[in-house]
Amino acid sequence: MIDKLSWNGEGKALDIGTGSGACAVKVAKKFQNSKVTGIDTWGKAWSYSIKVCEKNATTEGVGEQTNFQKASAADLPFDDGEFDAVVSNFVFHEVRDAKDKRDVVREALRVVEKGGAFSFQDLFLSEKIYGEIEDLLKTIRDWGIEEVHFTNTADLVNIPRLLRVPGMLGEIGIIYGKK
Numbered sequence: 001m002i003d004k005l006s007w008n009g010e011g012k013a014l015d016i017g018t019g020s021g022a023c024a025v026k027v028a029k030k031f032q033n034s035k036v037t038g039i040d041t042w043g044k045a046w047s048y049s050i051k052v053c054e055k056n057a058t059t060e061g062v063g064e065q066t067n068f069q070k071a072s073a074a075d076l077p078f079d080d081g082e083f084d085a086v087v088s089n090f091v092f093h094e095v096r097d098a099k100d101k102r103d104v105v106r107e108a109l110r111v112v113e114k115g116g117a118f119s120f121q122d123l124f125l126s127e128k129i130y131g132e133i134e135d136l137l138k139t140i141r142d143w144g145i146e147e148v149h150f151t152n153t154a155d156l157v158n159i160p161r162l163l164r165v166p167g168m169l170g171e172i173g174i175i176y177g178k179k
Contacts, residue, residue: 001089002026004151004176007117009034011084016073016108017091021053021066027087028062034085036062039071074098074107081113090172092122093129101129102139105175109145112179119176121153126171133173140175147177 002023007013009031015024018038028036042049053068071077073088074097092104105120112118123129130136133150140148153172 001119001121001174001176002030002087004149004174005085005087005117005119006176006178007031007085011035012037012082013085013087014039014076014078014083014111016076016086016088017094018053018068021056021068023087023089024053024066024068025057025060025062027085028057028065029060031085032065034065036066037083038066038068039073039076040068041072042070072097073104076107076111078111080110081116082111083116084113085117086112086120087118088120088122090121090123092120093126102131102136105136105140106143109140109143109179114179115146116179117177118179119174121172121174123171124150124173124175125152137175145177145179148175149177150175 010033013027013034013036015038018024018040021038024036024038050068057063057066073095086108092101095104098104137148137150151174
C-alpha cells in the first residue's frame with residue numbers, strides 16, 4: 001500500500017487507524033523528510049496505546065519524525081487539506097461511528113491537500129460494504145479527486161486461491177491517487 005503512495009516525501013503525512021504505529025513508522029522511514037501523524041481510537045477492544053506507538057517509532061529511529069493522537073476516522077480533527085499524504089491500512093470497514101463506510105473514505109480525502117497523495121487498503125471489493133468497485137471509484141472522482149486508481153491486493157501478493165474468495169482476502173484492494 002505504501003508503495004502505491006506517489007509522494008515526494010516532503011511535508012506532513014497522516015496514518016488513519018495507526019494501531020501500534022507500524023504503518024506510520026514505515027511511512028516515516030520511507031519518506032525521511034516527512035512528519036507523520038498516526039491516529040486511532042484505541043477503544044476498549046484494542047490493546048494498543050499512544051505509548052506503544054511512541055516506543056515503536058523510537059525503536060525504529062523515527063520517534064522525532066512521528067506523533068500519535070486519539071481521534072476517530074469518521075471525524076478527523078484536522079483542517080481541510082492539512083496533509084500532503086494520507087494512508088490507511090485495513091481500517092475503514094472497522095470504523096464503528098460511521099454507518100456508510102464511503103463517508104470514512106470521503107473524510108480521509110478531505111484532509112489531503114489539493115495535489116496531495118493518498119493510498120488506502122481496505123475491503124473495497126466487498127459490495128456489502130462499499131457497493132460495486134466501479135461505482136465507488138466514480139463516486140470518489142465525483143468528489144473532485146483528480147486521479148483515482150484501484151488495485152486488487154490479491155494481484156500484488158501471493159495469496160492462495162482458496163483465500164481469494166469473498167469474505168476472505170479476495171475482497172481487499174488499494175485505492176490510491178492524487179487529489
